Amino acid sequence: MEEEQTYLELYLDQCVAQDDLAPSRSLLLSPVVPDDAYMPNPSHPETVFNSHLEEVKETSGNFSSVDLSFLPDELTQENKDQSIIRSKHEIEENYKTQSQQSRLSLSREQDIGLGLISNSSLSNSHSHLYPGDADSVQPSLEKPNSMPLVSITPMTPMTPVSECSGIVPQLQNIVSTVNLACKLDLKKIALHAKNAEYNPKRFAAVIMRIREPRTTALIFSSGKMVCTGAKSEEQSRLAARKYARVVQKLGFPARFLDFKIQNMVGSCDVRFAIRLEGLVLTHQQFSSYEPELFPGLIYRMVKPRIVLLIFVSGKVVLTGAKERSEIYEAFENIYPILKGFKKA
């Protein structure tokens, strides 16, 4: 425990010291970048950056070895390319709008380690970069300073971004709904399924559970179903499909329509104590801290629209997201605010 803490401190100090552009290491998705091609020379950050980028540019077409498993279901190959071009465009625009230096970040966690060019303003300004015109992509790619792809992102820049948070919120619960599109006889389901409970006097739905992925579903007689307890979007979808299969096997013509993730809950630990009284004073319009009612501070972030529960021990719970990226973005937004209250 002690070692982990000191390691984290070292890592954070390292990040703080890297105020100039000095990309020591960076985990790029492009598989062909040789490490020794780097020239970490703080006095000429721009040239370092450019030369590095030029190398990567050549390999920007090769994505076969890249892990894209987090992309949403309906993204086909063409769309993938589209989105990649779009995000290239975004990043390029961003680079041009700020004349200051950005730095390649060090990402260390499990989540498909993306290295992302970023500035704190990236997450703020990405909203207006969203629908990048495909038309304007072509000419701008010819420009000498054009930025090759350094990261692959679906629509939004996600995951561990710079400013040294280095912490990735873990998803704890996903709530999703799906329409089985047929009327169901709940009594029959409760009779023929081992894992179902049905108490019409208490609640008008069958509560069904499966072991893998460990989830619970509420199945209503209208054919609508709510699936809770999964730890990732894919698991939630798989679980919902399994419940639909069970219902099918019981003799109902169940289908699988309109699967939608309704809520995602994540949690993480910033590892330092937080002065909640101070936070509620400076961010009064977003925070609600009533120690007489609840020990945590309820922070309602406007963009993205996420509710965060912040506790004095440094643990943070994020909820209300429809997409994983919203949780990551919310955490990246709150981390610098919390750091400001670290030593009060």
Add this chain to the structure above:
Amino acid sequence: MPGGGHCPDCGSTELVEDSHYSQSQLVCSDCGCVVTEGVLTTTFSDEGNLREVTYSRSTGENEQVSRSQQRGLRRVRDLCRVLQLPSTFEDTAVAYYQQAYRHSGIRAARLQKKEVLVGCCVLITCRQHNWPLTMGTICTLLYADLDVFSGTYMQIVKLLGLDVPSLCLADLVKTYCSSFRLFQASPSVPAKYVEDKEKMLSRTLQLVELADETWLVTGRHPLPVITAATFLAWQSLQPSERLTCSLARFCKLANVDLPCPASSRLQELLAVLLRMAEQLAWLQVLRLDKRSVVKHIGDLLQHRHTLVRKAFRDGPAESDAGEEEQQGRGQGPGQGKEEVASSSLGPPEGKRPASPALLLPPCMLKPPKRVCPPPPISTATGDEDISDSEIEQYLRTPQEVRDFQKAQAARQAATGGSNPP
């Protein structure tokens, strides 16, 4: 025709009471002249036709206000009077209630919620004027559940978009401490337990500030901390006679409810004081424990800022460069402290001041209950094949279904049979 009125125009005595929308009027049935409008008359002649009406019904205002809202507003005023709040608070609270009532969700709410809403409006008013009123007090006065109160309170703050400042701790200490019945001798309070109010207040305030600084207040209900601090302050002012009195007995004497968490807050506060005492050379040799440290609370509080800085760290351990400062602590010692310790330069033989402990909230100092392993990276796509056998494990075989149905029927029969005819 009631009264002795007659129409100023035609002199007829046929005056009829009629209402124009919500305004009551006296109208002459012969010539149609309006004799009086409303009942607050303006001219001397009109006053001759005056009817006796009570003030609260004299303006048309109450006709637009529903009965339940009127009841609520009356309750708000009553609550303000019971709490002896300044009159300006009353108007503000009434205004909040009216504002809340404009929302359809509130108008359609249950009576219980409207009752609680009264308390919420008063609480918000008090908070905005830094008047220390706790939710517990209001719930006791309204005979309401804290859960119901909290739900309504959060809803109304969000609905009205209000900025409600936090509870002011210093004022709460003053009000709460003043409610302790220990400042005068009485049949239940022996003379040795009576204490001077000012001394107790100032010491309690210092102890609460100390608790705040050492993370004992953040995230916790403020009242138990203040109870514990008051108890320690009272004990330390005359330790020889009061050390035998327990926290529960103290609260009973003082005629104050003992909140549940107060005893654990007391232990935490004593632990902090003990850590601070370890930094004082002349107290180290005494080897204090949780009871004996109470005698030295006065000294510890006097130097609390430096002691906290020395006894705790929030980062890596600092060097003990500050040990020489302890010499300065030799002055102002209080009764019976050895002067010997102050003459030694450097740590006393065989006992150094304890290395600084981490200054963290107690929840971070406790070992974690269970270590959650990071979840394995799953490569699920959500579209995998689902084997039939996996699904079948959740289904009952026909034999099982029959057995289950038989068992259910038997249970129904049993419960049906046991019912009295």
